[in-house]
Amino acid sequence: xxxxxxxxxxxxxxxxxxxxxxxxxxxxxxxxxxxxxxxxxxxxxxxxxxxxxxxxxxxxxxxxxxxxxxxxxxxxxxxxxxxxxxxxxxxxxxxxxxxxxxxxxxxxxxxxxxxxxxxxxxxxxxxxxxxxxxxxxxxxxxxxxxxxxxxxxxxxxxxxxxxxxxxxxxxxxxxxxxxxxxxxxxxxxxxxxxxxxxxxx
Amino acid sequence: xxxxxxxxxxxxxxxxxxxxxxxxxxxxxxxxxxxxxxxxxxxxxxxxxxxxxxxxxxxxxxxxxxxxxxxxxxxxxxxxxxxxxxxxxxxxxxxxxxxxxxxxxxxxxxxxxxxxxxxxxxxxxxxxxxxxxxxxxxxxxxxxxxxxxxxxxxxxxxxxxxxxxxxxxxxxxxxxxxxxxxxxxxxxxxxxxxxxxxxxxxxxxxxxxxxxxxxxxxxxxxxxxxxxxxxxxxxxxxxxxxxxxxxxxxxxxxxxxxxxxxxxxxxxxxxxxxxxxxxxxxxxxxxxxxxxxxxxxxxxxxxxxxxxxxxxxxxxxxxxxxxxxxxxxxxxxxxx
Numbered sequence: 001x002x003x004x005x006x007x008x009x010x011x012x013x014x015x016x017x018x019x020x021x022x023x024x025x026x027x028x029x030x031x032x033x034x035x036x037x038x039x040x041x042x043x044x045x046x047x048x049x050x051x052x053x054x055x056x057x058x059x060x061x062x063x064x065x066x067x068x069x070x071x072x073x074x075x076x077x078x079x080x081x082x083x084x085x086x087x088x089x090x091x092x093x094x095x096x097x098x099x100x101x102x103x104x105x106x107x108x109x110x111x112x113x114x115x116x117x118x119x120x121x122x123x124x125x126x127x128x129x130x131x132x133x134x135x136x137x138x139x140x141x142x143x144x145x146x147x148x149x150x151x152x153x154x155x156x157x158x159x160x161x162x163x164x165x166x167x168x169x170x171x172x173x174x175x176x177x178x179x180x181x182x183x184x185x186x187x188x189x190x191x192x193x194x195x196x197x198x199x200x201x
Numbered sequence: 202x203x204x205x206x207x208x209x210x211x212x213x214x215x216x217x218x219x220x221x222x223x224x225x226x227x228x229x230x231x232x233x234x235x236x237x238x239x240x241x242x243x244x245x246x247x248x249x250x251x252x253x254x255x256x257x258x259x260x261x262x263x264x265x266x267x268x269x270x271x272x273x274x275x276x277x278x279x280x281x282x283x284x285x286x287x288x289x290x291x292x293x294x295x296x297x298x299x300x301x302x303x304x305x306x307x308x309x310x311x312x313x314x315x316x317x318x319x320x321x322x323x324x325x326x327x328x329x330x331x332x333x334x335x336x337x338x339x340x341x342x343x344x345x346x347x348x349x350x351x352x353x354x355x356x357x358x359x360x361x362x363x364x365x366x367x368x369x370x371x372x373x374x375x376x377x378x379x380x381x382x383x384x385x386x387x388x389x390x391x392x393x394x395x396x397x398x399x400x401x402x403x404x405x406x407x408x409x410x411x412x413x414x415x416x417x418x419x420x421x422x423x424x425x426x427x428x429x430x431x432x433x434x435x436x437x438x439x440x441x442x443x444x445x446x447x448x449x450x451x452x453x454x455x456x457x458x459x460x461x462x463x464x465x466x467x468x469x470x471x472x473x474x475x476x477x478x479x480x481x482x483x484x485x486x487x488x489x490x491x492x493x494x495x496x497x498x499x500x501x502x503x504x505x506x507x508x509x510x511x512x513x514x515x516x517x518x519x520x521x522x523x524x525x526x527x528x529x530x531x532x533x534x535x536x537x
Contacts, residue, residue, distance in 0.1 A: 003207065029335060033282070036328065043321075056317035064324025064357070068331070068350055075335050075343075132313040134374055176507050 282336035287441035290329025345429030349420035362521035380464030389468035
């Protein structure tokens with residue numbers, strides 16, 4: 001067994017175990033932490049597959065930014081775990097039935113997949129020799145798939161604008177004006193008063 | 202020999218990693234002592250001067266003190282996460298050093314995506330702080346963790362764009378290639394600090410914010426949050442948190458030296474002996490940046506939180522984004 005195979009099994013085992021723990025953990029914060037562990041191990045699998053750029057980007061984007069926000073939200077929730085667990089057994093049969101149906105559907109859909117012969121070659125396609133993974137990705141992303149790349153950017157932009165529109169409230173809040181604060185000088189900020197004795201200001 | 206070649210390569214990598222870790226830890230001790238002496242000098246105090254000659258053994262005395270203390274766990278703390286947080290932090294801080302080249306070929310892992318690796322590892326570092334803050338189950342650490350996380354995520358964006366400008370000029374994500382790309386006949390004038398001058402300043406300031414150093418140490422603003430996410434920690438676990446921060450400072454300084462100050466290249470390549478590239482130049486540059494970090498802590502007052510966020514999102518982000526476009530346009534038009 002080569003070193004790559006050993007690492008493959010290590011990463012896969014940890015990933016599957018932590019994916020299971022995401023749904024099994026009682027504490028939602030632990031769930032998110034297990035999710036992050038699963039992401040990191042997925043990045044490890046990307047590295048083993050030779051997709052070093054994707055592996056690093058997965059960590060930077062999903063683990064470093066998206067999952068941080070997940071964790072933020074979950075930490076802020078005031079969850080009563082006892083309340084959450086109550087009635088778990090009553091809904092368990094229904095949940096199990098629904099889960100089984102979804103699982104069967106998924107198996108039927110995925111089992112019916114066939115891959116076009118032309119694409120089978122593409123699956124094994126390695127980056128051309130002499131250029132790095134990153135360059136190879138950049139060369140197709142910004143030439144052949146430029147339109148899709150730009151379109152997905154627009155989709156994200158729309159989502160961002162939507163989120164801002166939904167949450168923006170123009171409340172009256174006290175805002176700090178840095179320009180105004182920086183423009184203050186001792187002459188404008190400090191006032192010296194001669195106070196007469198026993199007269200007050 | 203041949204059938205065990207992989208074993209030897211693993212052992213060799215292990216040895217290299219151990220040597221590197223040893224050097225990083227010793228540098229951390231030097232950093233603790235040096236910084237306190239610098240602050241002492243700036244404040245007209247003496248700094249550490251009791252343990253050992255000129256107080257040089259002070260870091261080791263601190264180390265022994267932390268190790269020998271009894272670890273205390275708050276009753277309401279989430280124990281597993283509480284212990285895991287500093288461990289995650291220190292491992293990640295050390296991990297980044299795997300791809301940092303200190304001289305031509307002196308690097309543990311010379312990978313193609315070196316700079317992305319550093320970026321990924323440093324973006325994971327925020328978890329150590331969030332986990333510590335949450336697991337402490339206490340107000341101040343939690344507030345501090347929220348602050349630290351927001352701050353690190355914000356400044357990572359501008360650091361990312363600054364790095365992109367460097368990558369555009371160097372044309373590679375490999376750290377050693379980035380240094381080699383700065384090897385021009387102009388010596389220190391050819392390093393990226395001059396052609397990308399505003400980026401150099403933005404990178405330095407963002408590095409201060411990214412490592413939660415003053416004037417951006419809002420996460421441990423003692424006047425508001427006692428000591429932030431480290432409040433509930435003591436003994437060895439606190440030592441690990443302390444170590445994480447200091448190693449992050451060393452990492453960021455080395456990164457500045459590599460990206461903008463030409464790594465191991467000599468500033469005067471035309472002079473015979475000192476013109477040769479060597480590890481000493483790297484050390485001089487990296488420690489020079491560390492010195493700037495220390496001086497900043499000694500002389501600059503702390504930012505207010507809204508000022509910090511404004512600086513990150515409304516000043517640095519537009520400037521660095523514009524610079525990415527400008528640098529790309531200049532490179533394209535000048536035919537690189």
